[in-house]
Amino acid sequence: MEKNQQRIYSLDIAKALCIVLVVVGHFNPDNAPAWWKCINQIIYSFHMPLFLFVSGYVYRHTLRKQSYSAFMEKKCRRLAVPYLITSAIIISIKLLSHGNVQTSSPVTPFSFVEMLYLPAAGYFLWFVWALLLMFAIVWFAKGKKARMALLVASVALYYLPIDFPDLFCLRQFKMMMLYFMMGVVSAESDLKKIFSCAWANIVYIPLFGFAFYLWADMGDNYVPIVAVTGILMVLAISKWLEKLQFVKHSILLPLSAASYTIYLYHTTFMGFAKAFCAKLHLAAHFELEACLVVLCGVVCPLLLHWAIKRFRVGKIMLGLG
Numbered sequence: 001m002e003k004n005q006q007r008i009y010s011l012d013i014a015k016a017l018c019i020v021l022v023v024v025g026h027f028n029p030d031n032a033p034a035w036w037k038c039i040n041q042i043i044y045s046f047h048m049p050l051f052l053f054v055s056g057y058v059y060r061h062t063l064r065k066q067s068y069s070a071f072m073e074k075k076c077r078r079l080a081v082p083y084l085i086t087s088a089i090i091i092s093i094k095l096l097s098h099g100n101v102q103t104s105s106p107v108t109p110f111s112f113v114e115m116l117y118l119p120a121a122g123y124f125l126w127f128v129w130a131l132l133l134m135f136a137i138v139w140f141a142k143g144k145k146a147r148m149a150l151l152v153a154s155v156a157l158y159y160l161p162i163d164f165p166d167l168f169c170l171r172q173f174k175m176m177m178l179y180f181m182m183g184v185v186s187a188e189s190d191l192k193k194i195f196s197c198a199w200a201n202i203v204y205i206p207l208f209g210f211a212f213y214l215w216a217d218m219g220d221n222y223v224p225i226v227a228v229t230g231i232l233m234v235l236a237i238s239k240w241l242e243k244l245q246f247v248k249h250s251i252l253l254p255l256s257a258a259s260y261t262i263y264l265y266h267t268t269f270m271g272f273a274k275a276f277c278a279k280l281h282l283a284a285h286f287e288l289e290a291c292l293v294v295l296c297g298v299v300c301p302l303l304l305h306w307a308i309k310r311f312r313v314g315k316i317m318l319g320l321g
Helices: 009-025 034-044 047-061 068-096 123-138 144-159 167-186 198-215 220-241 245-257 259-279 286-308 312-318
Strands: none
Touching (some): 009 034, 009 259, 047 220, 123 144, 144 167, 144 220
């Protein structure tokens, strides 16, 4: 967030929780027990909508007057440059380790070209393309009425019975724009007021459980209901965690600050961890393997973030300079 804006720690905490959930959700081997697959399904019902909600809220909270070119240049430095560097690194690693490491997103030398219009290095990178498109559009919505109209349009876009192409991740953009705009519109009012009532925060957790139980398997028409209740649940939990000063400052805020780095590199480090576990034949000990892989997916990118952000080149790689 911009330094001249009052920081909303509950959003930082929500982002930290979300990035951990992303890492957990991306470990789902074939031998995973039923309880882990259930956790995975729960995570996938809201974690990316939550990321986009927070992104939209932060956009509105830090909004200031600037030209479209200056705005998009800043977003490209923050998102596109790290995406391109990370994609090139991941593709190179996959090509060099071809046949030695199992991957869910195989690559070829042509992937260096495909990454310019597709998340060729890994499907999870769709988020970067979709978010860039959202920023490219939301700038034109000036004023509360225009932003509310864009929210309504994004809901209509979600339910539009037309399949968008995968090119530039337009399909994911179509399905996710509404959550970004929900965050933008929510920022028009004070988020603290929404979660200032203790009983309301308690309600959000069973509300999500109720929505997930009823509608999680009912198809795309009901996905937003489950996702929105999941967003409310995590934001409520974040308000509670905000009171734990040691946990907030020592764990959650550092995770939040490095969340984009973790997002970009977690699958790479998880791949190394899975290869290591395979060498030790840990597949029979799922809980131990899961802990090692998830821990590696969170901690290693976090250490990478701390190690290279001090250097000019490192800041460029991470989108900080």
